[in-house]
Amino acid sequence: MEWLVWFAMLLVLLAFTALIREGGLPLRRGAAGAESACPPAWPPVALIVPVAGASPGLRERLESLLAQDYPRYGVVFVTRDADDPAISVIRPVIWGRPHARHVVGGPARGCGQKNHNLLAGVRCLGPEPEILTFCDSNQMAPPSFLRNLVQPIACSTAAITTGYHHIIPRQPGLAPLVRAVVVLTLYCTKGLRWFNQPWGGATAMSRQLFEDLTVERLWGRTVVDDVSLAARLKKAGIRVCLAPRAILTTAVDADSLAGWSHWLFRQCIYLKFYFPGSWLAAGIFQGVVLGLVLLSLGVCLLAPWGYVSFPLTLAALLFLAIFTLQGLWLRRHHPSPGSRLSWLGAFYAAMFLGFYVHARTGLTSTLTWRGISYRVNWRGEVVDIRES
Numbered sequence: 001m002e003w004l005v006w007f008a009m010l011l012v013l014l015a016f017t018a019l020i021r022e023g024g025l026p027l028r029r030g031a032a033g034a035e036s037a038c039p040p041a042w043p044p045v046a047l048i049v050p051v052a053g054a055s056p057g058l059r060e061r062l063e064s065l066l067a068q069d070y071p072r073y074g075v076v077f078v079t080r081d082a083d084d085p086a087i088s089v090i091r092p093v094i095w096g097r098p099h100a101r102h103v104v105g106g107p108a109r110g111c112g113q114k115n116h117n118l119l120a121g122v123r124c125l126g127p128e129p130e131i132l133t134f135c136d137s138n139q140m141a142p143p144s145f146l147r148n149l150v151q152p153i154a155c156s157t158a159a160i161t162t163g164y165h166h167i168i169p170r171q172p173g174l175a176p177l178v179r180a181v182v183v184l185t186l187y188c189t190k191g192l193r194w195f196n197q198p199w200g201g202a203t204a205m206s207r208q209l210f211e212d213l214t215v216e217r218l219w220g221r222t223v224v225d226d227v228s229l230a231a232r233l234k235k236a237g238i239r240v241c242l243a244p245r246a247i248l249t250t251a252v253d254a255d256s257l258a259g260w261s262h263w264l265f266r267q268c269i270y271l272k273f274y275f276p277g278s279w280l281a282a283g284i285f286q287g288v289v290l291g292l293v294l295l296s297l298g299v300c301l302l303a304p305w306g307y308v309s310f311p312l313t314l315a316a317l318l319f320l321a322i323f324t325l326q327g328l329w330l331r332r333h334h335p336s337p338g339s340r341l342s343w344l345g346a347f348y349a350a351m352f353l354g355f356y357v358h359a360r361t362g363l364t365s366t367l368t369w370r371g372i373s374y375r376v377n378w379r380g381e382v383v384d385i386r387e388s
Helices: 004-022 026-032 059-064 087-094 113-123 144-155 174-190 207-214 217-218 225-237 256-273 276-307 310-331 339-359
Strands: 045-050 073-079 100-104 131-135 160-169 202-206 241-252 365-370 372-376 382-387
Touching: 004 026, 004 174, 004 276, 004 310, 026 100, 026 174, 026 241, 026 256, 045 059, 045 113, 045 144, 059 073, 059 087, 073 087, 073 113, 087 100, 100 113, 100 207, 113 217, 131 144, 131 207, 144 160, 144 202, 160 174, 174 241, 174 256, 174 310, 174 339, 202 207, 202 241, 217 225, 217 310, 256 276, 256 339, 276 310, 276 339, 310 339
Parallel strands: 045 073, 045 131, 073 100, 160 241
Antiparallel strands: 131 202, 160 202, 365 372, 372 382
């Protein structure tokens, strides 16, 4: 039986090595800051940004999207209601900027509110934009963000691209750092081509592809934009190109483990709705990793009393040592990771809490977000919407 434990330990360590080494390559290329090749011409772009609420720093984040160094682009900010608190920020930001506008989407009836807002933004566009880009309002964008995101499409090397972001904790605490660890791990998965999916916070696609895939119809009945689009792309056999320099930053001033777990719950349940096989595999893998960590700790505690064999004790010590070093290796890909000890604490906490949150998604088909509860069927379609 011990050989099975050794084999599982080896597989887990090899999997994490591949993830951090190969998945981290685009992060290193992005950090290097090499200039992207310029296409013969930059096509006109529409940037659609759903906004809800006036969180601290919103003005600066929206202004960063309006100050891109892209030659021809327009920005559409979309709110659900005409009295959304975000409007008090949007109006002065777009004043005097002819390339920016605000649209009221109205409440969603048969899909996620974000999907509804995105479609409202698309419908208000004229015929000029050749590329559609979708971005959240939670991140700061460097001036070159849009150019880097669109460049592979403009150069005809991809039909759809995605970027990603780093969580930057600005106050000490476990929850912000746990979120940073999880987001960085997800970022590494994007460096593996077969795992890469579009991220709703930074995705660009040709308008022709948007129409060919009937994305408007898809989003009009699903609960989430990016994961449902990923399922449609997989069915069509279209790979997503990662734009390694299209990196955003999300500053987190304060966070709680409850807030973090609610965020992770959404990510996991989206996977369950649209990629049930991947959702199950992710849960099994997390369970195996957590089980091996707990087993190794137990072996190390019992070894001094002679309750376990020397080979198993050695394997447990090596596993914990290498796994801890891998956590520090992952830390090197983050622009502001904090101390090594804090990072390792968050690394192990993310593993325990992540498995717990993932298990919770197996018990429900209902998602609550921003005070709205969505009940979703096995095809990932919204069948009921209730506002609290």
